[in-house]
Amino acid sequence: MKPFLAVIARDLRLAVRQGGATFLALVFFLLTVTLFPLGIGPEPALLARVAPGVLWVAALLAAMLSLDRLFQADFEDGSLEQLTLSGLPLGGIVLAKIVAHWLTTGLPLLLAAPILAVLLNMNSEGFAALLLSMAIGTPALSLIGAIGAALTLTVRRGGVLLSLLVLPLYIPVLIFGVAAIDAAVHGLNAKPHVLLLAALTLAAVPLCPWAAAAAVKLSLE
Amino acid sequence: MHYFANPARFTRLAGIIQPWAGALAAILLVVGLYLALVVVPADYQQGDTVRIMFVHVPSAWMAMFCYSFLAVASAIALIWKHPLADLAAKASAPIGAGFTFLALVTGSIWGKPMWGTWWVWDARLTSVLILFFLYLGYMALWQSIEDGQKAAKAAAVLALVGAINVPIIKFSVDWWNTLHQPASVLRMDGPAIHPSMLWPLLIMALAFKAYFVALLMARMRMELNLRRIRALRLAERTS
Amino acid sequence: MDGMGQFFAMGGYAFYVWPAFAIVLVVMALLWFASVRGWRKSEQTLAALRRNRRQRESDEA
Numbered sequence: 001m002k003p004f005l006a007v008i009a010r011d012l013r014l015a016v017r018q019g020g021a022t023f024l025a026l027v028f029f030l031l032t033v034t035l036f037p038l039g040i041g042p043e044p045a046l047l048a049r050v051a052p053g054v055l056w057v058a059a060l061l062a063a064m065l066s067l068d069r070l071f072q073a074d075f076e077d078g079s080l081e082q083l084t085l086s087g088l089p090l091g092g093i094v095l096a097k098i099v100a101h102w103l104t105t106g107l108p109l110l111l112a113a114p115i116l117a118v119l120l121n122m123n124s125e126g127f128a129a130l131l132l133s134m135a136i137g138t139p140a141l142s143l144i145g146a147i148g149a150a151l152t153l154t155v156r157r158g159g160v161l162l163s164l165l166v167l168p169l170y171i172p173v174l175i176f177g178v179a180a181i182d183a184a185v186h187g188l189n190a191k192p193h194v195l196l197l198a199a200l201t202l203a204a205v206p207l208c209p210w211a212a213a214a215a216v217k218l219s220l221e
Numbered sequence: 222m223h224y225f226a227n228p229a230r231f232t233r234l235a236g237i238i239q240p241w242a243g244a245l246a247a248i249l250l251v252v253g254l255y256l257a258l259v260v261v262p263a264d265y266q267q268g269d270t271v272r273i274m275f276v277h278v279p280s281a282w283m284a285m286f287c288y289s290f291l292a293v294a295s296a297i298a299l300i301w302k303h304p305l306a307d308l309a310a311k312a313s314a315p316i317g318a319g320f321t322f323l324a325l326v327t328g329s330i331w332g333k334p335m336w337g338t339w340w341v342w343d344a345r346l347t348s349v350l351i352l353f354f355l356y357l358g359y360m361a362l363w364q365s366i367e368d369g370q371k372a373a374k375a376a377a378v379l380a381l382v383g384a385i386n387v388p389i390i391k392f393s394v395d396w397w398n399t400l401h402q403p404a405s406v407l408r409m410d411g412p413a414i415h416p417s418m419l420w421p422l423l424i425m426a427l428a429f430k431a432y433f434v435a436l437l438m439a440r441m442r443m444e445l446n447l448r449r450i451r452a453l454r455l456a457e458r459t460s
Numbered sequence: 461m462d463g464m465g466q467f468f469a470m471g472g473y474a475f476y477v478w479p480a481f482a483i484v485l486v487v488m489a490l491l492w493f494a495s496v497r498g499w500r501k502s503e504q505t506l507a508a509l510r511r512n513r514r515q516r517e518s519d520e521a
Contacts, residue, residue, distance in 0.1 A: 147378075147379075147382055151362060151375050151378065151379055152362075152365075154366060154368075154371065155365045155366060158365070161358075161361055161362065161365055164354070164357060164358045164361055165358045165361075165362065165379065167354070168351050168354040168355050168358065168383075168386075168390070169382070169383075169386050169390075171351060171390055171393060171394070172386075172389050172390055172392075172393035175393040175394070175396065175397045176393060176396070179396070179397065179400055182400070196393075196396070200389070207385065211378055211381070211382050214374075214378050215375060215378050218371050218374050218375055218378075219371075221371070254481070258467075258477075258481070259467070263471050268471045268472070268473055269470040269471035269472075269473045269477055270473045270476055270477060272470070272477050272481075273476065273477060273480045273481075276480060276481055276484040277480070280484065315491065315495075316491065319487055319488070319491050322487065323483065323484050323487055323488075326480075326483055327480045327483070327484060330476050330479060330480040330483075331476070331480065333476060334473055334476050432488060432492075435492075436491065436492060436495055439492075439495045439496050439499045440495050440498075440499070442499050442502075442503075443495065443498045443499035443502045446499070446502035446503055446505070446506045447502050449506055450502065450505055450506050450509060453506075453509045453510070453513065454509070457513075
């Protein structure tokens with residue numbers, strides 16, 4: 001457990017020292033959401049109607065764009081290889097890095113989402129569901145995204161490829177996440193959607209680090 | 222299974238299978254097209270557009286079948302390190318992508334007279350569209366990693382991750398569809414297919430399968446040759 | 461003659477039925493010819509490489 005926490009702490013320290021990345025993800029999130037009123041018009045009812053979907057899509061894209069730094073820098077300067085010598089299995093290292101990624105990306109997005117929901121005039125009944133679905137769903141984004149980040153590790157300019165690999169896999173998270181908020185906004189029961197989202201994330205916890213570790217191992221060979 | 226691990230033996234076998242499967246595909250295709258276009262009566266509800274079903278449904282089946290084939294071949298390549306399995310997976314991807322594309326296009330053409338629009342975000346069409354993206358991602362990953370062996374393994378991992386996700390995506394899209402679609406939309410195919418239509422449908426499906434086998438043999442032989450060419454060129458450079 | 465015309469009219473849906481069948485056949489044919497051509501080409505390249513190699517080996521011997 002201790003080396004696991006050490007990897008998380010290390011990644012967090014690096015994120016704080018280099019700064020920027022979390023801030024950029026947040027700015028991207030804000031900017032994307034801002035584009036929607038400009039694109040479809042400022043009519044409050046219309047914005048309220050599309051708010052859950054817009055928030056989730058923007059959060060999904062922001063999380064995806066920050067994936068490339070999940071392994072890339074550590075891979076290039078060789079510290080990823082050194083980490084494998086620390087005694088922690090590769091799957092554990094990958095999971096620790098995923099946790100750090102969520103803490104520096106998913107969590108800030110989750111905290112920013114209610115403010116953007118206000119800007120989009122979202123119905124106040126939906127706020128609890130928004131926070132809940134984001135809290136449960138964004139870890140899945142980091143988990144699934146890690147596979148894409150690991151697979152494109154040796155690919156030069158892998159950004160476009162990464163989005164092609166990851167976005168189709170994000171679709172279930174998007175669907176259940178938005179469905180939960182939509183249900184709450186319309187005064188319906190959000191529980192089945194939230195439970196499905198939770199099932200998705202729970203299934204991803206053991207599977208994704210394992211697959212991502214297999215992909216990272218390929219690049220280290 | 223390991224009997225076919227010998228590439229020379231496989232090449233010989235493929236040389237026999239390919240023409241036979243190709244001929245079978247051609248014959249079945251002619252028969253199937255004749256039945257679908259001439260013999261089968263027009264549907265009382267959908268009129269002659271129902272004939273599109275005989276290419277649309279087998280294409281959609283093949284789209285799913287090719288992905289299952291790709292996933293199984295990838296699993297065999299990863300677990301048993303079978304030397305031909307990753308070639309089989311790579312060779313099947315463009316075929317699957319082709320059929321997925323055809324399922325989308327014919328579905329869209331069928332949808333225009335039935336729904337009044339070229340595209341409806343119907344659960345099935347949407348899942349097939351996502352499947353198409355999975356194929357594209359798989360092929361793009363193969364393309365972008367230069368080291369052949371690494372590319373094979375990475376693609377295999379992606380194929381398996383995709384295979385686990387396909388049912389989840391399918392389920393989520395169905396779920397999404399029931400939330401958003403009014404239930405009264407005209408379904409593309411009714412719950413039961415009249416037996417007179419089942420035979421032509423099965424013949425077309427078999428024709429597509431035989432076509433897949435013939436094409437797979439050709440593409441696997443090509444991939445095998447390309448791998449040998451790469452090895453020879455590498456040996457020349459280092460010697 | 462009328463029967464043929466009726467056949468091609470597809471009950472008024474000719475605009476949908478024929479293109480659907482046409483595109484299926486065209487894509488299948490294109491995929492087939494591209495694959496077979498790729499295979500033939502790889503066969504030729506491989507044969508040429510092997511010929512070169514044998515030549516060089518006999519030259520050295």
